[in-house]
Structure formats: C-alpha cells, structure tokens
Amino acid sequence: MATIIDTPWMKHYDPWFQPxxxxxxxxxxxxxADAAKQFPDYPAxxxxxxxQSYHDVxxxxxxxxxxLSVIGFKPGQVATICLPNVPQAVIFFYAVxxxxxxxxxxxxxxPPEELRHYLKTAQSDILIILDAMLTKxxxxxxxxxxxxxxxxxxxxxxxxxxxxxFYLTKGRKIKPIPHAEVYVRWPDFMQLGQxxxxxxxxxxxxxxxxxxPDDCAVYLHSGGTTGEPKTIMLxxxxxxxxAYQGPQxxxxxxxxxxxxxxxxxxxxxxxxxxxxxxxxxxxMLTNGMxxxxxxxxxxxxxxxxxxxxxxxxxAAVPTLxxxxxxxxxxxxxxxxxxxxVFCGGDTLTSDLKQRFxxxxxxxxxxCFLREGYGLTETVTVCAVNPQLNSRxxxxxxxxxxxxxxxxxxxxxxxxxxxxxxEFCIHAPTRMIGYLNDPEATAQTIRIHADGRDWVHTxxxxxxxxxxxxxxxxxxxxxxxxxxIPVFPSQVEDVISSxxxxxxxxxxxxPHPYKMQVVKAFVxxxxxxxxxxxxxxxxxxxxxxxxxxxxxxxxxEFRDDLPRTKVGKIDFIELERQELAIREA
Numbered sequence: 001m002a003t004i005i006d007t008p009w010m011k012h013y014d015p016w017f018q019p020x021x022x023x024x025x026x027x028x029x030x031x032x033a034d035a036a037k038q039f040p041d042y043p044a045x046x047x048x049x050x051x052q053s054y055h056d057v058x059x060x061x062x063x064x065x066x067x068l069s070v071i072g073f074k075p076g077q078v079a080t081i082c083l084p085n086v087p088q089a090v091i092f093f094y095a096v097x098x099x100x101x102x103x104x105x106x107x108x109x110x111p112p113e114e115l116r117h118y119l120k121t122a123q124s125d126i127l128i129i130l131d132a133m134l135t136k137x138x139x140x141x142x143x144x145x146x147x148x149x150x151x152x153x154x155x156x157x158x159x160x161x162x163x164x165x166f167y168l169t170k171g172r173k174i175k176p177i178p179h180a181e182v183y184v185r186w187p188d189f190m191q192l193g194q195x196x197x198x199x200x201x202x203x204x205x206x207x208x209x210x211x212x213p214d215d216c217a218v219y220l221h222s223g224g225t226t227g228e229p230k231t232i233m234l235x236x237x238x239x240x241x242x243a244y245q246g247p248q249x250x251x252x253x254x255x256x257x258x259x260x261x262x263x264x265x266x267x268x269x270x271x272x273x274x275x276x277x278x279x280x281x282x283x284m285l286t287n288g289m290x291x292x293x294x295x296x297x298x299x300x301x302x303x304x305x306x307x308x309x310x311x312x313x314x315a316a317v318p319t320l321x322x323x324x325x326x327x328x329x330x331x332x333x334x335x336x337x338x339x340x341v342f343c344g345g346d347t348l349t350s351d352l353k354q355r356f357x358x359x360x361x362x363x364x365x366x367c368f369l370r371e372g373y374g375l376t377e378t379v380t381v382c383a384v385n386p387q388l389n390s391r392x393x394x395x396x397x398x399x400x401x402x403x404x405x406x407x408x409x410x411x412x413x414x415x416x417x418x419x420x421x422e423f424c425i426h427a428p429t430r431m432i433g434y435l436n437d438p439e440a441t442a443q444t445i446r447i448h449a450d451g452r453d454w455v456h457t458x459x460x461x462x463x464x465x466x467x468x469x470x471x472x473x474x475x476x477x478x479x480x481x482x483x484i485p486v487f488p489s490q491v492e493d494v495i496s497s498x499x500x501x502x503x504x505x506x507x508x509x510p511h512p513y514k515m516q517v518v519k520a521f522v523x524x525x526x527x528x529x530x531x532x533x534x535x536x537x538x539x540x541x542x543x544x545x546x547x548x549x550x551x552x553x554x555x556e557f558r559d560d561l562p563r564t565k566v567g568k569i570d571f572i573e574l575e576r577q578e579l580a581i582r583e584a
Contacts, residue, residue, distance in 0.1 A: 299323020
C-alpha cells in the first residue's frame with residue numbers, strides 16, 4: 001500500500017496525475033506476463049523493422065528461463081547482462097527475474113578490467129554478451145571462470161535481406177567464438193528450454209514465485225550521489241511503481257478505456273541506465289506498448305527510426321536532440337506521430353529546448369520537449385514537466401507519491417522557496433541500498449526530523465513558489481571563484497544561446513589568487529567560422545548575462561567534445577585533459 005502524498009501535481013495542471021492507492025504487488029516478470037495476457041497480439045518489440053508480439057516474447061522468456069534452469073541457475077544468483085538494446089537482452093532480463101535471480105546490468109562497451117570488476121563485485125558466474133564484443137574479453141574470461149557465457153549475435157533476430165546485408169558489411173568480420181564448454185550460442189541456449197506455444201499463458205501463470213517484489217532484482221552501476229562508483233540495488237517494486245505511473249506521465253492514463261494500440265517508444269537509451277531500463281523498456285512492456293529497439297547510440301540511427309517507425313514517444317539526452325536538429329533526413333519529415341518527447345540525463349539548455357520545440361512544431365508535432373529529473377538511487381525519474389503548463393528552465397514537478405525538498409546540506413533544514421540547496425527525495429522507488437557498502441548507504445539515505453527516510457541526491461538547485469524544481473548543478477561540480485559559487489551549467493546555457501555555437505562545456509581551472517576561474521570549451525556550428533569573432537560574441541553575451549566571477553577567462557574551440565557512455569558531455573574527461581596539459 002502506497003502512502004498518498006500531496007504533491008503539486010494535485011493542486012492544478014494535469015488532472016489525471018493523481019497519487020496511487022495500490023501499486024501492484026508483483027515481480028518484474030509477473031508484471032510483464034500480465035501485460036502479455038492482456039495484449040497478446042499487440043507488438044511488443046521491433047528490431048530492424050521486424051516486430052514480435054507479446055505472446056511470442058513471453059514464450060521466449062519462458063524458454064530462456066527453462067534453459068537457465070537446465071544450466072543450474074538458482075534463485076538469488078546473479079546473471080550479468082552485457083548487451084546493447086537487442087531482443088536477447090529483454091528476454092533474458094525477464095527470464096532471470098522469473099527464476100528469482102538478480103540482473104547485473106553492464107555497459108556492452110565496458111573494457112575488460114571494468115567487466116571483471118562488475119562480475120567480481122556482483123559475484124556473477126553467468127554472462128550474456130554480444131559476439132562482436134566477446135573478442136576483447138576472452139583472455140579475461142579465461143582468468144575469471146564462469147559457469148556459462150551465452151553469446152548473442154545481432155543476426156539472431158535479423159530477417160532477410162537485412163541479415164545478409166549485415167553479414168556482408170559487419171558480420172563476417174566478427175571473430176568466431178572459442179571452442180570451449182563455457183560458451184553457448186543464443187540459439188543453442190534457447191534450444192535447452194522448450195515450452196508449448198499454445199499453452200504459454202498457463203505455463204507462465206502456474207509457477208512458484210522465486211523472488212518477492214521487495215527483494216533485490218537488479219544491479220545498476222552509477223557514480224553514486226558523491227561521484228564514487230557504486231552498485232545500486234533495486235527491487236521489482238521499485239521498477240513497477242514507476243511503470244504503473246508511466247502512462248500518466250506520457251499522457252495516456254490507464255483507466256477503463258485504456259488501449260495502448262499504436263503507442264510506441266524509441267528505446268535508444270541503454271539498458272544499463274535506469275531511464276532506458278525502466279522507462280524505455282519496462283514501463284512500455286508492462287503497459288502493452290511497443291519498444292523499438294535501437295542497439296546503436298547514434299543520432300543518425302535515431303533519425304532513421306523516426307522516419308521509418310513513426311514512434312509515439314522519444315526519451316533521450318541533449319546530445320541526441322542536438323543531433324536530430326543537425327540531421328538532414330528529418331528536414332522534411334512528418335513528425336505528427338509524436339505525442340511526448342522527454343529529455344533527461346543531462347542539463348537541457350534553454351536554447352536547445354527552444355530550437356527543438358520549433359523544429360518539431362514546424363513538422364506537425366503537437367507536443368514539446370519536456371525536461372525531467374531523476375537519479376539511479378530512485379531507479380530514474382522523480383520529477384518531470386507536466387504535459388499541461390510545462391515551465392521552461394525547470395525539471396518540473398515531483399511525480400505522484402514522490403516528495404522533494406531543498407535543504408541546507410549542513411543543517412538538513414528545509415530552505416525557503418527560491419533559495420539554493422541540496423535536493424532530497426522521499427519516494428517508494430528508493431533503492432534498497434548500495435551493494436556491500438552500508439556506510440555509503442547510510443550517508444545517502446538519512447532519517448530526517450519528520451521520521452521519513454530521504455535520499456540525499458548531491459544535486460543543487462531550488463524550488464519556486466509553485467512547486468517547480470530548478471536544477472542547477474551536481475554539488476561536486478559547483479565552482480568556487482574567489483569563494484563565490486559559480487554554476488557551469490548556467491555558463492554553458494548562456495554560451496549555447498550565442499548564434500553559431502553548437503556545444504559548450506565549462507570547467508574550473510587553477511588561478512594563482514582566485515583559486516579557480518572558468519574555462520569554456522566550445523564547438524562551433526560551422527567549422528570554418530571566424531573563431532575570434534565568435535569568441536568576442538561569447539564574451540559579450542556572458543558579460544551581459546553572468547556575474548563577473550562566472551565569465552570565462554579562457555575559451556578553447558574544438559571540433560567536438562568527449563562524451564560519457566550515455567552520451568553526456570564528459571566534463572570530467574575535459575578536466576583530466578586540462579590538468580595533464582598544465583602539469584606537463
């Protein structure tokens with residue numbers, strides 16, 4: 001039973017966004033199986049133009065679960081999923097949960113040492129990985145014996161002539177799998193589990209639950225609220241609560257008239273990320289919608305998908321939206337299919353939002369880009385701009401049954417509206433804790449004077465008088481120039497508003513007496529632009545929009561900026577590069 005919390009959503013704005021009395025007391029698998037029974041013939045997954053129904057996906061989940069049992073997988077054990085957004089990842093995820101296991105979600109491009117760390121930390125001896133990624137890990141896996149390594153191929157779910165084209169361009173270059181008992185190909189693995197396709201719903205309904213909704217079901221890896229790597233433990237209930245609220249967020253509330261026919265989400269955000277796993281995949285698949293799987297994190301691929309599949313929903317990070325604006329394939333596209341577009345994972349500049357909104361409006365879309373806020377410690381989204389009365393330069397309002405407040409991090413006292421402080425969150429989606437790190441867990445989840453447990457996010461901003469939250473910065477990223485706080489995101493927002501600027505990132509660099517000053521890295525729209533002239537325009541704009549301490553003392557132009565694994569501009573890498581240059 002969920003506690004009803006009076007949030008700003010209830011005062012006004014979207015009338016359907018109301019708190020929930022009862023969340024489903026189910027596991028991840030059960031929630032998906034229920035949707036499959038309700039919408040058996042609706043498309044569940046689309047991969048390179050080919051769709052599979054909910055019935056067919058459920059059948060494969062049952063086959064994978066049976067196969068896992070055959071190789072000795074037991075409740076409570078951990079299986080590592082090191083895959084891009086491919087059908088095998090979805091099927092295997094629900095199969096592991098069906099058997100009471102824990103899914104350890106790992107980036108498919110992880111280097112060997114990182115993968116070794118994740119396997120060891122999670123105590124996982126089952127790995128599922130793409131054949132194209134296996135080669136670099138063979139030596140590592142020989143030194144870290146596993147019970148089984150299940151090897152998938154993109155071609156497993158490609159149909160003619162796309163499979164032939166893939167083989168000729170990429171497939172034949174992939175090295176063969178080593179001859180060893182530990183390795184099993186996905187088709188051979190699935191042959192281990194046979195389920196009567198005519199009776200799959202009876203089979204899925206008649207089983208003994210191996211995991212409780214509140215038990216740990218998923219490991220996600222994050223920087224934690226302090227910037228140090230952490231393994232976050234999340235339960236089925238954590239995911240299901242957000243999935244239950246999902247239709248309200250996207251504007252398709254689940255009522256007696258609910259019918260998800262035709263609704264689809266472009267699943268380009270990766271599965272190792274809370275947003276991609278919960279909102280992109282689980283929310284869609286537990287509400288009868290279609291997931292359009294995109295294995296390559298690319299604006300060009302995203303543009304192709306939008307043109308060919310006409311999706312209803314898109315969720316992405318700012319760099320992908322910037323890429324859409326630059327993509328010639330969408331120049332004359334009809335975007336009337338779009339019902340909601342969401343941005344998360346990084347700060348959305350006012351300039352990018354305005355340009356994107358203008359872009360899709362000119363192509364017949366009736367929606368606009370809605371910014372939200374969340375963190376892996378609460379699975380993902382905690383707040384989002386409502387469909388009605390969205391407010392620019394904010395991350396919106398807390399979801400139903402989510403409490404957010406802004407505190408003085410030194411006293412834990414709530415600060416007045418409009419005053420900056422640390423975001424704290426009380427929500428039913430709160431993580432179980434950090435794996436094997438009770439001290440860090442206690443530092444992040446704290447009991448306040450009101451008796452509630454609050455997640456200290458490490459994020460800095462304020463709440464206005466209408467309850468909208470304004471995100472400013474990760475607290476660890478706030479710069480101090482002569483002791484005055486400077487927000488790099490604010491500097492980046494101002495620079496990005498200058499015509500001719502495509503990307504901007506601000507960092508702090510050492511200064512003899514100010515301790516730090518601001519340095520900006522800028523990517524111009526036109527590589528041949530007069531950089532001196534553009535630099536003068538940037539400085540002029542900053543002088544009119546920023547306090548003196550925030551005006552960049554250095555501006556460096558680059559052809560592009562480094563990105564993190566989820567496509568954010570990697571300011572940490574820029575800081576490393578700058579430090580190396582200054583120490584040389």
